[in-house]
Each structure stands twice: as structure tokens, then as C-alpha cells.
Amino acid sequence: MDFSLYTHELIVLMTAMVIALLSPGPDFAMVFKQSITYGRRASIFTSIGIGLGISVHVIYCILGIGLIISKSIILFNIIKYLGAAYLIYLGIMSLKSKGFKIDKNNIKYDKNMSDFKSFMVGFLCNALNPKATLFFLSMFTVVISIDTPIFIQAIYGLLCMLLTTIYFIIASLFLTKDSVREFFNKFGVWFDRAVGAVLISLGIKIALSK
Structure with missing residues (x-):
């Protein structure tokens, strides 16, 4: 098999993926909050969760369900409202926060945020993100040919997951540097409230989007 035939698809997909990652959204807001609030370990597990959350989008696109979703307003709206509700819920929790203290030595973390919970926060944030749904639907229906073998499409998906996680x-790692954390340590309550407002705004924007 001549893999060079799929080079163009891969280049376009990876370029679009980088642009999407550089555009601030729910995933970045979540990693930002986890880094500052709970520390490096929690943020890394959240990052891994976000990366693996992409598998949900890749799987339904490869199975052809993505095409069905793209043609069904009802199914897409269900996904959209679930994602919006999740972001608004996280935002409300942030608004209710009484602040936090950051351990300068990156040793102690909030016991309420286990590795599994940190992972699931990231996983659900991406899996229920309508922006991610739209991105992968467009990639797998416009950029990636229907004739591209499934295992090649799977490789595309794995590369997207790897790139996102990294x-x-x-x-x-940057957001948990001592200098960054010390700055946010002085404004913990206000930071949590600001992030909460951003998450709620994103949720409302998604819910009202057409």
C-alpha cells in the first residue's frame, strides 16, 4: 500500500488540529484551572483524559455514526446540550469555590481530586465538547476520504490524541511553575470565579449556537 497517498490528508488534519489546540476553549480552560487549583499531577491526568476523550469522536466518525449525527439535528442537539450543561455545572462549582492554597513544592494535592477524577474531568470535558464534535465531523467528512482505510483513519485519530495530550x-508543566503558581496563589478566589464565569459563558454560548 502506498502510504504517500494519505500524506495530504494527514498534513491538513494535523495543521487543523494544531490551530484548534491553539484556539482557547473548554479544554484549555479546564487544564488551566486544574493546574492552578490542584497542581501538576491533577493537571497531567486531566490532560491525558482530554487526549483520550478524542477517542470518542474518532470512533463514531470511523463507524459512520458521525455522518448520521451530522445529518440529525436532534442527535447533535442532544450532544450540544449535554456538553453545555456539563460546562455550566463546572462553572457553577468554580463560582462557589472559597479559593485554594497552592503547595509550592508540588507535593500535596487536594484530596477531593483523585487521579481518576482528574482524568474523568478531562475526558468528559472533551467527549462532551460540541466544538470537538464539529471539528472531527468536518475532518472525517470533508478532509478524510471515505475510501481511506479504517486502520489509516484510526492512525489519524491516535495521532490527534497523542498531539492533544502532549x-x-x-x-x-508551564502553568505549575512556581512563579506562575505564586502569582495565582494571591488571587485564588478571584481566579476560580473568573474561570467559573468563562466556563458558564462557554456553556451558554454552546447551548445557544446553531
Whole structure:
């Protein structure tokens, strides 16, 4: 098999993926909050969750369900409202927060945020993100040919997952630097409220989008 035939698809997909990652959205807001609030370990697990959350979009696109969703307003609206509700819920929780203290040595973390919970926060944030749904639907219906073998499409998906995970882990490492954390330590309550407002705004925007 001549893999060079799929080079163009891969280049377009990876370019679009990088642009999408650089555009601030729910995933970045979540990693930002996890990094500052709970520390490096929680943020890294959240980053891994976001990366693996992409598998949900890739799987339904490969199975052809993506095409069905793109043609069904009802199914897409269900996904949209679930994602919007989840973001609004997270935002409300942030608004109710009484602030936090950051451990400068990156040793102690909030016991309420286990590794599994951190992972699931990231996984659900991406899996229920309508922006991610729209992105992968467009990629798998416009950029990627229907004749592209399933295992090649799976490789595309794995590369997207890997790129996303690496990007957010790097972001986590930066956001958990002592200088960054000390700054946010002085404005913990206001930071949580600001992030909460952003998450709620994103949720409302998604819910009202057409």
C-alpha cells in the first residue's frame, strides 16, 4: 500500500488540529484551572483524559455514526446540550469555590481530586465538547476520504490524541511553575470565579449556537 497517498490528508488534519489546540476553549480552560487549583499531577491526568476523550469522536466518525449525527439535528442537539450543561455545572462549582492554597513544592494535592477524577474531568470535558464534535465531523467528512482505510483513519485519530495530550501536558508543566503558581496563589478566589464565569459563558454560548 502506498502510504504517500494519505500524506495530504494527514498534513491538513494535523495543521487543523494544531490551530484548534491553539484556539482557547473548554479544554484549555479546564487544564488551566486544574493546574492552578490542584497542581501538576491533577493537571497531567486531566490532560491525558482530554487526549483520550478524542477517542470518542474518532470512533463514531470511523463507524459512520458521525455522518448520521451530522445529518440529525436532534442527535447533535442532544450532544450540544449535554456538553453545555456539563460546562455550566463546572462553572457553577468554580463560582462557589472559597479559593485554594497552592503547595509550592508540588507535593500535596487536594484530596477531593483523585487521579481518576482528574482524568474523568478531562475526558468528559472533551467527549462532551460540541466544538470537538464539529471539528472531527468536518475532518472525517470533508478532509478524510471515505475510501481511506479504517486502520489509516484510526492512525489519524491516535495521532490527534497523542498531539492533544502532549500539548496539554506541556501547558500543565508551564502553568505549575512556581512563579506562575505564586502569582495565582494571591488571587485564588478571584481566579476560580473568573474561570467559573468563562466556563458558564462557554456553556451558554454552546447551548445557544446553531
